[in-house]
Amino acid sequence: MSSSNQGIPGLPDLTHPIELLQFGNQLLKASILLVFLVIALGVAIALMSFALRRHQQENVIFLDQWVVHYSQILRGLQHLTLVLVLLVVGFFLCSTLGNRYHHWEQAKVVQVVQTVDGDKLEQAAPQVRYVIQEPFTYNNQVNGKIVKVNDTREVTRFLALAGSQIQVKLEQNTDVQGRSAVYRIDYSADYKVVNRLKDNQSFFFEAPPPDGYSLLANYKVERSGTRLEPPNPGDYGFPFRLSPGETANFRVTYQAQSGPRWVYNATGQMLTNFRLTATANFAPVEFASGIVPNEIKADGRSTKYSWIFNDNVSVKNPFGVFTNTAPIRNTGILPRLLLLAPAIFLWWILLLYLSVPMSLKNVAIASGIFFACILTLTYLARFMNPELAWTMISLIFLTLSWGLGSNRIAAIAVIICSIAGAVLPVFGLLVPFSGLTLSGAALLSAVWLAVRHWYSWYSFPLEDRVK
Secondary structure, three states: OOHHHOOOOOOOOOOOHHHHHHHHHHHHHHHHHHHHHHHHHHHHHHHHHHHOOOOHHHHHHHHHHHHHHHHHHHHHHHHHHHHHHHHHHHHHHHHHHHHHHHHHHHHHHHHHHHHHOOOOEEEEOOEEEEEEEEEEEEEEEEOOEEEEEEEEEEEEEEEOOOEEEEEEEEEEEOOOOOOOOEEEEEEEEEEEEEOOOOOOOEEEEEOOOOEOOOEEEEEEEEEOOEEOOOOOOOOOEEEEEOOOOOEEEEEEEEEEEEOOEEEEEOOOOEEOOEEEEEEEOOOOEEEOOOOOOOEEEEEOOEEEEEEEEOOOEEOOOOEEEEEOOOOOOOOOHHHHHHHHHHHHHHHHHHHHHOOOOOOHHHHHHHHHHHHHHHHHHHHHOOOOOHHHHHHHHHHHHHHHHHHHOOOHHHHHHHHHHHHHHHHHHHHHOOOOOHHHHHHHHHHHHHHHHHHHHOOOOOOOOHHHHOO
């Protein structure tokens, strides 16, 4: 499997044991450093208390102030530590989900490509070849003198086909183990040759078999109902004689199997009285090379394409039909959302801290709700539209967030914070107008904080503010 199918390069993935061990070692080092900082601060206060033991009154005042500050620092440090731990754990969770989802998207693309990938069968138009004697002049040296010599040489010319009537029937089989879709092709073509030359009667009808087949059966070339045998094994040039103005009819038929594309190559010839009808008895199917058919008829799962050229026309590219698939759109949206989910979580938590009293228990529960909703969105997006999935999940998210408020007005504040800090940002990263939606969420957050603090929309009781 290629690296593009294994995840996003450079991002940690906790499903990999080595990265999990590295994360554990870094977390252990950070925890030890934090413990030492807290102990050092406590030891510093104890040393100051010991140094001021002779000045009892100043010592009591000083210690009371530092104890209060120390308790506030410890309380704030607890909240900061919890938020940082949740943020780090959430980042690794989201990066792991982003890698898994990227892997799933790439595997889906590969699966779709395999249904249409494979060799194509290319049928070349037959050619009518003849040889003429063409005079030419060259210089030669004879006895030290330059002598001009007139001679003749054989030159190969081609006679244009006077008419082509081609019928192709295509069946598709996708239940082939280890392969993409396989075409079963039934080909029959009638070609008309008219000798418009005055002095040539010997020709070769060159009708090689198609290129790119995996199986070729019953390949026959007939002239007026009589089967022609190749003069040499592997030589598909059939000699015939034709008087000036005389007409010959040839028929080429075969059954073949090939990859999911069939095209006809005019080999640079001018097509006259040409009609190609390709009937595909499967769906979805589309015409190839951008050569638009003159007629397209669809009947259930059968689609008939007809290319009709009555007068002289030259077609540069091979044209035909191929198995079509619906385009895979909106890839990479969920991995991008998952990478930015920790930042959205931090945005939401800060709004909550600036709006309502938050206890450690509430912070832990809120983070669990948020990341559980992100996890649910990640897997629901595989089976349904992500916007619709987040709309349903956000209703559950807002219902659960209501419980963070200690009363009705506080619960309304939580809902406003949840909409501005979580619901709209996530939705903005799912829709095409991400910048507009995120700008609206940022404006709503700023307006809410201004109304909440500058205009005293609501003041919480002291016992609710101290958590």
